[in-house]
Amino acid sequence: MxxxxxxxxxxxxxxxxxxxxxxxxxxxxxxxxxxxxxxxxxxxxxxGSTPQLKSFFDYMGIAEQEWMPACNATYKTGIRFCNWSTKKGFENYFHPFPTQPDDYSAPAFFYNAFVRRRGADVYAHPDKFFLATYLASHHLGPQPDHRFPFQVGYGYHFDxxxxxxxxxxxxxxxxxxxxxxxxxxxxxxxxxxxxxxxxxxxxxxxxxxxxxxxxxxxxxxxxxxxxxxVSFAKNLFNDSAVVMPTAQVDDFAPQTTSTALQYGWMWNIPLTNRVGNGYVYSSAFCSKDAAEVELRTQLNMLDSDVPVRHLKMNxxxxxxxxxxxxxxxxxxxxxxxxxxxxxxxxxxxxxxxxxxxxxxxxxxxxxxxxxxxxxxxxxxAVRDYIVCHYRVNSRTDTDYWRENANNNYLSDSLRRLLQVWVSGDNLTQEIERQQIGGYYPSASWHCLLAGYGVFPEQKQLSAGNAIANKYKLETIEDFISRCALNFSSHKSQLAALRAHM
Ligand SMILES: Cc1cc2nc3c(=O)[nH]c(=O)nc-3n(C[C@H](O)[C@H](O)[C@H](O)COP(=O)(O)OP(=O)(O)OC[C@H]3O[C@@H](n4cnc5c(N)ncnc54)[C@H](O)[C@@H]3O)c2cc1C
CATH class of the missing domain: 3.50.50.60 (FAD/NAD(P)-binding domain)
Incomplete structure (x- = not known):
């Protein structure tokens, strides 16, 4: 008892x-x-959170009007990854949180990614296929007009x-x-x-x-x-972070930005009163001082006396x-x-x-x-999804990125997923076979691998025929932009929350 x-x-x-x-x-x-x-x-x-945090507040019966303004919180429809890949046209991509309209648009993306992996020159960058991506790019908040009959998953940023x-x-x-x-x-x-x-x-x-x-x-x-x-140090090299806030911005996307730097990556998280920034790096490749200089340089804060915080991570x-x-x-x-x-x-x-x-x-x-x-x-399962970001990077500027790309310390599950992708087999079926879709769904894996441009080289692709061009991109784009008519700006949605306080 x-x-x-x-x-x-x-x-x-x-x-x-x-x-x-x-x-x-x-x-x-x-x-x-x-x-x-x-x-x-x-x-x-x-x-930053995943959409799961919404279910926590819902379960507790705490309305967004109650907690979000009190915690300087903003909405998040996903994460934009910048400079993790050097492949032309794939230098950045968005990892969207799921929305119900994806049921209509994601099959086209999966299909295009599938045929491009098999050598057809069709459009297969993830950014045009997801409503959440459109919302972030147009600074729209994730709360639709009440007439919009579909669910939209979203997470939060907060202090x-x-x-x-x-x-x-x-x-x-x-x-x-x-x-x-x-x-x-x-x-x-x-x-x-x-x-x-x-x-x-x-x-x-x-x-x-x-x-x-x-x-x-x-x-x-x-x-x-x-x-x-059980250490994951052989899979994931980063063990340190340096953190620093910058001034509030007036109008911002409901997204976290994750930008690859020389020895790790930097987050930008917009809150209502400031922007949170941090550089997550590997101390085996970069000293504390060098990391601080790189972060400050990125933020145009080299001459500023705003203090940073250094953290170690297990x-x-x-x-x-x-x-x-x-x-x-x-x-x-x-x-x-x-x-x-x-x-x-x-x-x-x-x-x-x-x-x-x-x-x-x-x-x-x-x-x-x-x-x-x-x-x-x-x-x-979460570790494998994160490891994949490092494994498929195509940067060559530092030993850090080269060693990450060559790191064969992979789980059997991830190794198999990569094999399936590269050999042009059905990734969704493999995810189902491994029963790992409950951790990261097929759309997340597709966005990652297609978003980095893990496809045959452009010169190896041949013009798509009628079968390859089964889906019309304009139809998908039209669908998403019309869905988006049901969403007001992120800024106005945050203001409405404050008005209810
Ligand atoms: C660089 C970095 C970035 C992160 N970004 C994210 C993110 O974007 N999203 C996300 O979900 N998570 C993120 N995390 C993780 C997130 O910060 C933690 O999961 C979250 O804050 C919960 O921390 P905690 O409560 O486990 O520990 P802590 O916040 O460290 O709390 C520990 C508590 O234990 C108490 N304590 C310790 N020792 C004693 C003692 N001897 N006696 C009494 N009390 C004691 C302390 O007083 C404190 O209250 C990040 C972490 C790091 C390091």
Whole structure:
């Protein structure tokens, strides 16, 4: 019987866990406390989401008007990737979040990509085939007019510290107790289960179940329970970031921009009050100072005295996310670098899967093992999608990019997907065969590979015949631009949210 849960850590992961569990288990007589050390603080980055975050706020019953203006949040319909590929015409592309009208336009894209892989010179860049891409390019917000009868998936950008504060107040209203102490020691019982957290002011806090949200410290899962960490360093070279805000811009696309630089990539995330920027790089190839100079140069801030923040990242995952009476959530359970902004998505999935297992009374070792396997598969699937961005890059300007392109440390799953693509076979069928479409759907894989221009060289292509030209591009473009008539500007949609505050 679990009567008392202690969540250790008050970053986004801790407060999301507190909210979800307090809401879900409101009538189970479970006492939930969140303990954090404001002296240690939070990582304070993580400003982009996938569409999954919408379902978190929907589940909590928190309207966008309530939280978005309070957290300087904006909408996100996808990510624009710039300069990852040097192939002519493929220097940048957009990875769109799914919308229902894709059902009409994506088959044309899949088909064109298929026949181009087989040597026909047809248009197969992803950008003209998706409504979300059009919305971003035209600075339109993702909320359609009420007469538009199709669903549009979207995510958000936000100030992570403000989201933490917002969620903290909300969790307190749901009955979560908030404590502020530094944990200096952790006691185990005779079976090796966590029994008490010892604080710096001499208290011994007891609980039945503990949720480790201590960020990269991994105080409970890694340091106390000694669960091994599986590093992804051989797959993903980046281990550092340098972060700096720039001034607010007036009119901006609902998109994250990810621009490849010499030793990694830079994000631009527009919020309502500023732009968040960060350079994620590999310290094996680039020093801290050089990374800062490159970031400042990119942002035209070389002579500015705006301070930067340097961060280190542990890229990988723990072997077990749930061990004994402890669940790890957030950076303590692992991190796969921020390229597709998946961290909070994994947080949400972990809490939800754990809550479901708990409700079925599945505390057996077998159930624990299957939960851990499920979360590990999710981590690995996300990792493979991110790895693919590096593997298929065609930059040759630095050793960093050349080594990434030659890195054969790939999972069998990713190796097979690349083989299928290059040999002109059906990628969607392969994704279905591997049952990985629930992590990244076929459209995401197609956008990545076609977006980088992973096709036969232009000189090897021959003019498309009637079969190759089955779809008329103008018809698709016309369809998308008419769909887009149902959307107002991103700027006006954000203003409407503020007006409702
Ligand atoms: C460079 C970078 C960019 C990122 N970008 C994204 C992104 O775009 N999208 C996304 O989803 N995610 C992103 N992330 C990940 C995201 O920042 C985290 O997933 C998110 O902030 C949750 O962090 P956390 O709560 O696990 O840890 P933290 O925010 O680090 O919180 C840890 C908590 O544990 C507490 N704590 C630690 N030790 C003790 C102790 N001894 N006693 C008491 N309390 C303690 C701290 O006080 C703090 O409250 C990014 C991460 C990095 C590094």
């Amino acid at each position: 679990i009567k008392k849960i202690i969540i250790l850590g008050g970053g986004t992961a801790g407060w999301m866990a507190a909210n979800m569990l307090a809401k879900r288990w409101a009538n189970r007589g479970i006492d939930i406390a969140l303990l954090e050390s404001t002296d240690i603080g939070i990582v304070g980055v993580g400003e 992570s510290s403000l989201v933490g504060q917002f969620l903290k107040e909300h969790a307190k209203k749901l009955g979560v107790t908030h404590l502020d102490h530094r944990v200096v020691d952790v006691r185990l019982n005779a079976q090796g289960y966590i029994s008490q957290l010892m604080t710096d002011d001499g208290q011994a806090l007891e609980g039945d179940f503990f949720i480790d949200c201590t960020g990269f410290a991994g105080l409970l899962i890694q340091k106390t329970l000694q669960v091994p960490f 890229v990988g995952r723990v072997e077990q996310h749930w061990a004994k009476n402890c669940l790890a959530v957030g950076l303590s359970q692992g991190f796969i670098e921020p390229l597709e902004a998946t961290a909070l998505h994994l947080v949400q999935e972990t809490i939800l899967s754990f809550a479901e297992a708990f409700e079925q009374g599945n505390f057996s070792e077998q159930e624990q093992a299957s939960f851990n396997q499920k979360i590990n598969q999710r981590f690995e």
